[in-house]
Amino acid sequence: MIDLLIAGGGPAGLAAAIRAAEAGLEAVVVEPRPAPVDKACGEGIMPGGLAALHALGVHPAGHPLRGIRYTDGLRTAQAPFRGAYGLGVRRTALHTALHERAEALGVRIAEGKIREVRQDGHTVTADGLTARWLIAADGLHSPLRRALGLDHPVPGPGRYGLRRHYRTAPWSDLVEVHWSPQAEAYVTPVDEHLVGVAVLSRDRRPYADHLAAFPALAARLTGSGTTPVRGAGPLRQRARAPRAGRVLLVGDAAGYTDALTGEGIALA
Numbered sequence: 001m002i003d004l005l006i007a008g009g010g011p012a013g014l015a016a017a018i019r020a021a022e023a024g025l026e027a028v029v030v031e032p033r034p035a036p037v038d039k040a041c042g043e044g045i046m047p048g049g050l051a052a053l054h055a056l057g058v059h060p061a062g063h064p065l066r067g068i069r070y071t072d073g074l075r076t077a078q079a080p081f082r083g084a085y086g087l088g089v090r091r092t093a094l095h096t097a098l099h100e101r102a103e104a105l106g107v108r109i110a111e112g113k114i115r116e117v118r119q120d121g122h123t124v125t126a127d128g129l130t131a132r133w134l135i136a137a138d139g140l141h142s143p144l145r146r147a148l149g150l151d152h153p154v155p156g157p158g159r160y161g162l163r164r165h166y167r168t169a170p171w172s173d174l175v176e177v178h179w180s181p182q183a184e185a186y187v188t189p190v191d192e193h194l195v196g197v198a199v200l201s202r203d204r205r206p207y208a209d210h211l212a213a214f215p216a217l218a219a220r221l222t223g224s225g226t227t228p229v230r231g232a233g234p235l236r237q238r239a240r241a242p243r244a245g246r247v248l249l250v251g252d253a254a255g256y257t258d259a260l261t262g263e264g265i266a267l268a
């Protein structure tokens, strides 16, 4: 019998599969989208995250990040990371590296979507597969969290994220955060010729309008946009509990904490 079935082949699901395989468990990942999977993301891995990735044997190519700079156009505050560096990395490159490592360890990655779960005292069955345990790593809007009755509605306006890439040489090895009362724009170098710009806001205006509110940044990027705008949100999601029987919520499925505002504490 499969030891661990994992719904969702994003970073959380693949990392869990790698850990399980390293521990000698048979792990199967079910993911609906073909590799490499892309997603709206700021694509900045902090030093602690990078160390964790390396410990998994995952070494994606990207652009070193030496620290963070905040600016509102008039004032700037910046700080280097202490003694370590992070990595700006395209989601597709991160996914490929995780996927390859999982497959090299013998993890089976099946195409499919898990919608329903049946479980008894010893097993859990989903999508025609039976395993001893199931990890739900199916993202921010986790269908499994909802199906298991673990959703915890969060009142109030949510924040949303939009991101696009620009073909230009990075002008800094810091993550540069431009902020205004309406939004923040996170600029992350992801390779020698590419930067990603993710905008986070409660205000649901189009991406181009958000960018226009940061004229110095917009001027640097004019004419170099190279990927379509991708979005995600509302970001604030919570779970009533981290598990239901033999099913454990992992990654964004377990609840999302907004990195900047601290909203959405992971578990109720």
Ligand SMILES: Cc1cc2nc3c(=O)[nH]c(=O)nc-3n(C[C@H](O)[C@H](O)[C@H](O)COP(=O)(O)OP(=O)(O)OC[C@H]3O[C@@H](n4cnc5c(N)ncnc54)[C@H](O)[C@@H]3O)c2cc1C
Binding pocket: 007, 008, 009, 010, 011, 012, 013, 030, 031, 032, 033, 037, 039, 040, 041, 042, 043, 044, 045, 046, 049, 112, 113, 114, 115, 137, 138, 139, 140, 143, 144, 160, 161, 162, 163, 198, 199, 200, 231, 232, 233, 250, 251, 252, 253
């Ligand atoms: C705008 C924005 C900027 C961000 N910037 C950063 C950043 O700079 N640095 C950082 O570390 N984090 C950042 N994050 C957060 C980061 O993107 C997420 O925390 C991360 O992607 C969570 O990984 P995950 O594997 O839990 O979920 P996901 O990456 O969402 O993966 C979930 C997977 O589950 C699959 N799935 C969905 N439904 C099913 C189903 N029914 N059955 C099977 N599979 C299913 C999906 O196809 C998907 O591949 C950002 C997020 C946003 C929105």
